[in-house]
Amino acid sequence: MELHQLRCFVAAAEELHFGRAAQRLEMLPSALGRHIRLLEDDLGTRLMTRTTRSVTLTDDGAVLLREARTLLAQADSLAVKFRARGRRQAPTIRVGAIDSAAAGLFPMLLHDFRERRPDVTVKLTEDKTIRLLPRLISGRLDLALVRPPDKPDSRLEFLLLLHETAVVAVSSRHPLASRKRVTITDLAEQPLIVPERRSRPHSHDLTMKLFAQAGLHARIAQLADEKQTIVNLVAAELGVAIVPRWTSRMAARGVRYIRLEAADMNRLPLAAAWTRGTRDLIRDEMLEMLKASLSRYAQEA
Structure with a gap:
């Protein structure tokens, strides 16, 4: 029985959904399922009942969940304690x-x-x-x-700590690039580059909320995971993006950042x-x- 297997089991038991548990642990659902099966084989008992629609704990699974939480908390506490000992020296x-x-x-x-x-x-x-x-x-x-x-x-x-204002990133060759400020209406027909909601829910939802408040439909042209990738796609004239203001400090040639009206009422925490x-x-x-x-x-x- 390994600690990683226990972490996989606890995540699946708390979520009761292999997809969400795998996302929480940043692994594939198939890998999560494999670790739980290995744990079941090692312990010689069934811990979970899984169907196409639901995941439930067996009686042994419920007992192990309580014990595993305690064990993992002790392991994490021990790791923190010894790392702190090392830090006192350096x-x-x-x-x-x-x-x-x-x-x-x-x-x-x-x-x-x-x-x-x-x-x-x-x-x-x-x-x-x-x-x-x-x-x-x-x-x-x-x-x-x-x-x-x-x-x-x-x-x-x-x-x-604070709420970060959003700005609009556009290519320096974009028709809006000379503007000092824009509104969501100005972006109504623009192809948008939006972060994946799975990895950046706040930034994704902010774009959707701003368009919904204006009674407009967001025209998503591209989903991207990293901010630097989003900015590079803007520079390549593949669309515009609503990004946190501090993104403007990232090095990016050919990109302009424009103040967005109404952004003060919709900030990122x-x-x-x-x-x-x-x-x-x-x-x-x-x-x-x-x-x-x-x-x-x-x-x-």
Whole structure:
């Protein structure tokens, strides 16, 4: 019996849906099912009953779910404890950030933090929220700057920091490129490049919401996963995109960012997240600095 197999089982048992559980663990449903079958073979009992329409726990599965949660919590706590021991010898903080925060908020925060704590090594991991939160839970990150999920994990604490304004990215050769501001109506007939909702629900839903509020239908021409890819597609004149304002700090030739009317009423939330119930002097110091400087950072959002 392996910890990874237990994590697969717990995710499937909590979601009662192999597709959602696999997405949560960033793996294929077939691989998830294989790990659970191996766990069942190892334990010699059936843990789940799966049909084409539903997934249910057996009696043994319900018992194992309770025990597995405790065991995994102990394993995660042990990992955090020993990583903290190592960090006391060499002060380090591991910060995760979504791409726009890595381009916008984090450089300002890092500048201020290094002035106060030049002895601390800061390691940045840039990724999507759905990948950063599991790293927090497992102890691989100490702090993360993320879009707060609709259903936050009870093992994590979240602090809402600010709301990021959206802008419109267009090719520098686009007819709208000379405008200082645009409205959603101006984009009504424009092909849109939109992020995948699975990986970036906040950004995807913001575009859909802005068009719905204007009584218009969003003309989606392309779905893309990474912000840098979206910006590159805009530069190639394949469409326009509604993106967080800090995206404009990413290097991209041939792209202009234009203020979007009504964007102030529809902003993207940014939150700090960390593991609930843990103490970390370096992380807490960075959090306090973040809170104290929020009004200044927010002016740039």
